[in-house]
Amino acid sequence: MDATDFRVGLLGATGAVGQTFIRLLADHPWFTITEVAASERSAGQTYREAVNWLSGSAIPEHVADLEVKPTEPDALDCDFVFSGLSSSVAGEIEKSFAEAGFPVISNAKNYRLQDDVPLLLPEVNPDHTALIDQQEWGSDGFVVTNPNCSTVGLVCGLRPLMDAFTVEAVQVTMLQALSGAGYPGVPSLDAVGNVVPHIGGEEDKMATEPQKILGTLDGDTVEWVDLPVSAQCNRVSVRDGHLACTSVRFEEDVTPADVEQVLRNFQSPLADEPLPSRPDPFIQVLDAPDAPQPQRHVDAGGGMTVSAGRIQECAVNDVKFVLLSHNTVRGAAGGAVLNAELLARNERLTPAPVDAVGSPA
Ligand code: NAP
Numbered sequence: 001m002d003a004t005d006f007r008v009g010l011l012g013a014t015g016a017v018g019q020t021f022i023r024l025l026a027d028h029p030w031f032t033i034t035e036v037a038a039s040e041r042s043a044g045q046t047y048r049e050a051v052n053w054l055s056g057s058a059i060p061e062h063v064a065d066l067e068v069k070p071t072e073p074d075a076l077d078c079d080f081v082f083s084g085l086s087s088s089v090a091g092e093i094e095k096s097f098a099e100a101g102f103p104v105i106s107n108a109k110n111y112r113l114q115d116d117v118p119l120l121l122p123e124v125n126p127d128h129t130a131l132i133d134q135q136e137w138g139s140d141g142f143v144v145t146n147p148n149c150s151t152v153g154l155v156c157g158l159r160p161l162m163d164a165f166t167v168e169a170v171q172v173t174m175l176q177a178l179s180g181a182g183y184p185g186v187p188s189l190d191a192v193g194n195v196v197p198h199i200g201g202e203e204d205k206m207a208t209e210p211q212k213i214l215g216t217l218d219g220d221t222v223e224w225v226d227l228p229v230s231a232q233c234n235r236v237s238v239r240d241g242h243l244a245c246t247s248v249r250f251e252e253d254v255t256p257a258d259v260e261q262v263l264r265n266f267q268s269p270l271a272d273e274p275l276p277s278r279p280d281p282f283i284q285v286l287d288a289p290d291a292p293q294p295q296r297h298v299d300a301g302g303g304m305t306v307s308a309g310r311i312q313e314c315a316v317n318d319v320k321f322v323l324l325s326h327n328t329v330r331g332a333a334g335g336a337v338l339n340a341e342l343l344a345r346n347e348r349l350t351p352a353p354v355d356a357v358g359s360p361a
Helices: 016-024 087-099 126-134 149-164 202-213 256-265 329-345
Strands: 006-011 031-038 068-070 080-083 103-106 142-145 167-176 216-218 221-223 229-235 242-250 283-285 306-313 319-325
Touching: 006 016, 006 087, 016 031, 016 329, 080 087, 080 329, 087 103, 087 142, 103 329, 126 142, 126 216, 126 221, 126 329, 149 167, 149 202, 149 229, 149 242, 149 256, 149 283, 149 306, 149 319, 149 329, 167 202, 202 229, 256 283, 256 306, 256 319
Parallel strands: 006 031, 006 080, 031 068, 080 103, 103 142, 167 229, 283 306
Antiparallel strands: 167 242, 216 221, 242 319, 306 319
16 A cells, blocks of 8 residues: 555445446546445445446446445445535535544535535635645544536636636526436436426525635635626536536626637646646637537546637627536546545545555455
């Protein structure tokens, strides 16, 4: 075992996001899934028996034969946990793991807005990891969250613009993929040939989360940025990929050419970090007049690159453009894996010593 060999537990392992974690971690150079946990319905079965596996690729062998454990800290032997738990149960369960000393890298919404919990997007606010030092769970445990899947693409596009200019207001119309609703998700008769102009809680999350994510670390707190975001969220009949039709008002005179140049030239703070899931590029700007499209561009950078295009003058605000991000990779499991890689790189995560745990599984 060396400093990057971690034994990973997966909470909510049988869910849609849990399955994406398993797929993304199948050949991960640092992280090996050694524990899978889910509800009482699944506990005690092998993972293969418990899961309704949705991917076209096979379940990785070393995971398929693991016994699904109850979601209790005493039941798991690992260095940290990823949580793909449903938000109806994530609050209490993640708390119990943090209190028991586990780092919890979560996808759920429960702790996102808590003052001492980083709402982390490594290319956007890596310094917010400092909030971990403020957490008091009575142990070395901590919680780090990632943003809502619809917020992710938007803030990736806004970070470069906010570094270069003063952004006064944002209007965004979201066209969101069906996979964002989990499985089985939206009933087929609502989804096929239809658009549902309501996704519960999503517009509020898009108005709130960017203010924290794009906020400034000041000592031991994050000063939220005062940024009005007016979002309209629609569920569309697309499998993967959230499209954000975005219009931005600036304090300065900013042209579409300025926006394009800033998006093309943005230097991610991770550019020199050897993190296995770091996409290169972080943002790709596409020239074709009909790009980006979910079907053609959602898998760029293994689903971690955000695509931008259609950069034009806006008759209402100043500049409008389209952003595309993969909702279950960049917007969920892949984002959480990158969060964990950054934390490992910064020695916020540490593998247990070999003599304390024996050989890694
Ligand atoms: P899901 O398919 O419903 O999976 C939920 C998981 O939680 C399952 O493994 C389930 O286990 C487990 N679970 C439910 N009740 C439990 C309990 N009482 N104790 C222990 N485990 C329990 O949900 P999902 O779509 O994967 O979403 C998971 C989380 O990620 C949610 O908080 C969601 O908001 C967030 N998220 C989802 C997306 C997305 O694109 N889908 C994007 C960003 C964030 P059983 O199979 O045993 O019931």
